[in-house]
Amino acid sequence: MEHKFGEIFDNMRKLKNILVSGGAGFIGCNFINFLLEQNIDFTGRIINLDLLTYAGNISSLEEIEKQFGGGRYIFERGDICDRTFVESILKKYNIDTVVHFAAESHVDRSILGPEAFIKTNVMGTFTLLDAVRNVWKTPEGGFRQDVLFHHISTDEVYGSLGETGYFTETTPYDPRSPYSASKAASDHLVMAYAHTYGLPLTLSNCSNNYGPYQFPEKLIPLMILNILEGKPLPVYGDGKNIRDWVYVEDHNKAVWTIMKNGLTGEKYNIGGENEWENIKLLQVLIDLVSEKAKLNPVKVREKITYVKDRPGHDRRYAIDCSKIKRDLGWKQDVSFEEGLNKTVNWYMTNDAWVKNILSGEYLKWIEKNYGQR
Ligand code: NAD
Ligand code: DAU
Numbered sequence: 001m002e003h004k005f006g007e008i009f010d011n012m013r014k015l016k017n018i019l020v021s022g023g024a025g026f027i028g029c030n031f032i033n034f035l036l037e038q039n040i041d042f043t044g045r046i047i048n049l050d051l052l053t054y055a056g057n058i059s060s061l062e063e064i065e066k067q068f069g070g071g072r073y074i075f076e077r078g079d080i081c082d083r084t085f086v087e088s089i090l091k092k093y094n095i096d097t098v099v100h101f102a103a104e105s106h107v108d109r110s111i112l113g114p115e116a117f118i119k120t121n122v123m124g125t126f127t128l129l130d131a132v133r134n135v136w137k138t139p140e141g142g143f144r145q146d147v148l149f150h151h152i153s154t155d156e157v158y159g160s161l162g163e164t165g166y167f168t169e170t171t172p173y174d175p176r177s178p179y180s181a182s183k184a185a186s187d188h189l190v191m192a193y194a195h196t197y198g199l200p201l202t203l204s205n206c207s208n209n210y211g212p213y214q215f216p217e218k219l220i221p222l223m224i225l226n227i228l229e230g231k232p233l234p235v236y237g238d239g240k241n242i243r244d245w246v247y248v249e250d251h252n253k254a255v256w257t258i259m260k261n262g263l264t265g266e267k268y269n270i271g272g273e274n275e276w277e278n279i280k281l282l283q284v285l286i287d288l289v290s291e292k293a294k295l296n297p298v299k300v301r302e303k304i305t306y307v308k309d310r311p312g313h314d315r316r317y318a319i320d321c322s323k324i325k326r327d328l329g330w331k332q333d334v335s336f337e338e339g340l341n342k343t344v345n346w347y348m349t350n351d352a353w354v355k356n357i358l359s360g361e362y363l364k365w366i367e368k369n370y371g372q373r
Contacts (some may be wrong), residue, residue, distance in 0.1 A: 011026045014146050016044040020096045020212060021080050021128065023048030024056035027152070031101065036068055047093045048075045050088075050102065054082070057142075057357045058366075060213045060345050073335070080124035084132060090135040097114045098149045099259065100128055101185050107156075108215055110179035111311055121182035122189075125151070143199060150259050151190040151203045155244070155317050156269065158205070166320035177313050187267075194265040196256060202262040204255060206270040210339065211248030212346040215357060219243075220340075223282055225354065226349045227289040227300055236308030239279030242316040246272030247339035250332045253315035254321075257330045271319025274336050279304075288344055302362040303370065336372030 018035075022028040028050070046068075050056045064073050074093070079083045081103050088093070102124060104110065104117045129149065136143045158167040159174030175184040187203060194201040200250045210220045226233050254270040262268060277286075282304065290297040324330045334342075347354065 010181070013046075013097075013148055013260065015042065015148070016146075017047065017095050017098060018044060018097040019047045019049055019051050019089065021100045022056070023075075023103060024050040024052055024058050024060060025103075025105070026211075026218075027053070027209055027248055029057075029060040029096075029213050030211060031099070031137060031250045031255065032064055032073070034249060034252045035256070036064055036073060041047055041260075044285070045072045045074070045093070047079055047089065047095065048073070049080065049089055050075070050311065051079045052077055053104075054118070055105065057213070057215075057353070057358055064250050065096045081119060081188060083119060083127050083129050084243035086127055086131040087135055095132075095135075096144070096146050096148070097259065098128060098132060099152065099255065100125065100150065101152045103152075103186075104179070106215075107179045108217070108310060109182060110177055110182070112236050113139060113156050114178035115184075117178050117182040120140070121179075122185045125186035126189055129189060129199070133197055133199055143197075143235060147200055148259060148264070149190075149193075149201045150255065151186065151201065151263075152255065153187050153203060153205045154180065154183050154238075154304075155205050155300045155319050156209045156314065157184040157187055160314035161316040161318055163316070165316045168320045169268060169269055169323055180314075191265075191267070193350060195325075199323055200217050200264040201257050203257055204324075205267065205319075206254070207244035207246055207265065207272055207317055207369040209244055209248045209251050210327050212350070213353070214248075216354065218277040219278065219281075220245075220285070220343065221347060223285050224289055224344055226303070227286060228293055231287075231303065232305040233300075233303045234305050234307045235279055235282065236307060237313055239282070239306065240276055240277050241313060242275050242318070243281075244318050245270045245274050245276060245281075245336060246270065246341075247322070247336075247342075248331065250334055253333070254324055254330045257324070261328050263327075268324040269319050269321045270324060270330075271321045272332060272336070273319070273321065275316075275318050276336075285344075286338060289348075292344060 131185045136147045153230045158171045175181040193199045214221045286300045
């Protein structure tokens with residue numbers, strides 16, 4: 001039997017052997033933690049396929065490895081661009097579900113060196129898609145009935161908003177950075193595989209995530225650590241660019257909801273409905289971190305440094321996520337106050353993780369491209 005575009009497969013989706021690509025990264029490791037530690041309706045097994053680039057940190061999954069390693073959790077180091085390797089993993093573990101987080105994810109890096117973004121985000125997504133198309137096919141010419149590929153994407157594919165309006169699922173794509181262009185290309189490939197081959201796929205576009213285990217090149221962890229270390233707080237441009245922040249666990253719950261109940265061939269927006277100008281968010285962080293670390297916020301504010309703007313810096317992102325709320329019953333559970341509190345506490349008590357991820361390759365790269373920061 002062929003999958004029909006837009007058909008719901010809930011009662012057929014077993015989601016038993018899940019391949020998580022990029023599971024050692026920020027959102028991926030939180031997803032694995034969420035599924036194995038907290039999710040009572042998941043009883044299957046997770047195969048984490050990750051190349052461990054500068055952004056991947058296997059120590060984020062130390063506890064998971066101790067508790068579930070070799071049983072419900074297996075780590076496989078490898079590249080999603082390696083077709084032979086990917087197919088061997090799909091077969092070895094009889095994978096029925098792929099949730100595809102692996103990517104080069106940082107906009108600034110995509111401006112300095114776009115090639116890795118095209119390789120991983122475009123070719124890597126293509127390789128995964130084409131591998132499942134081959135491995136999941138049936139002799140009748142369709143696909144196994146128990147399979148699903150969920151692609152994780154970003155609101156940045158929609159471009160930049162003015163002072164009003166929201167991105168909906170039908171907003172035309174208008175990517176502006178090499179990162180967002182590479183993610184847009186991957187989204188188009190995903191939708192093309194759904195339309196052309198009838199591959200059972202779902203896609204989500206999410207706004208800015210924050211929470212534990214985020215690599216400290218991204219705004220929130222970078223600022224938390226710089227405040228704690230008395231370093232300059234670099235604000236790009238006039239600091240009035242706006243982002244819509246969602247707690248990583250709320251994002252992952254939305255992803256799981258789509259994987260369980262989403263319509264194949266459909267895309268869903270996910271967001272925090274929580275817009276902040278960068279400079280206002282930084283003020284909140286300064287107050288919060290100063291209070292917890294017993295610093296003088298007036299002195300910390302003196303460290304705010306307006307620096308050269310990011311080239312092509314998108315002005316405002318804001319997600320309309322009414323579709324997933326209405327159709328699938330998802331909602332955000334974590335307020336910004338609670339989420340920031342948890343995040344700051346986490347960075348203040350996980351020094352070893354921070355030191356580990358900031359060592360080696362990352363430092364060499366950052367020194368080469370930015371000098372000492
Ligand atoms: P991240 O940079 O923290 O992690 C990416 C992971 O992918 C790392 O573990 C890395 O080792 C792995 N990886 C990179 N290249 C690989 C390759 N060729 N083969 C296998 N593994 C590879 O990224 P993140 O912030 O966790 O983002 C995860 C996904 O979510 C990405 O697709 C990103 O575009 C999307 N997204 C992120 C946000 C956000 O705010 N961080 C928001 C919306 C969507
Ligand atoms: O919107 C979703 C996207 O959010 C994801 O797809 C990306 O993977 C993720 O990196 C994030 O992209 P941003 O570019 O919005 O995140 P970043 O943390 O790099 O920057 C957030 C805002 O803060 C942005 O307007 C640039 C600004 N900024 C960032 C840094 C690192 C600064 O002003 N100073 C900084 O030092």
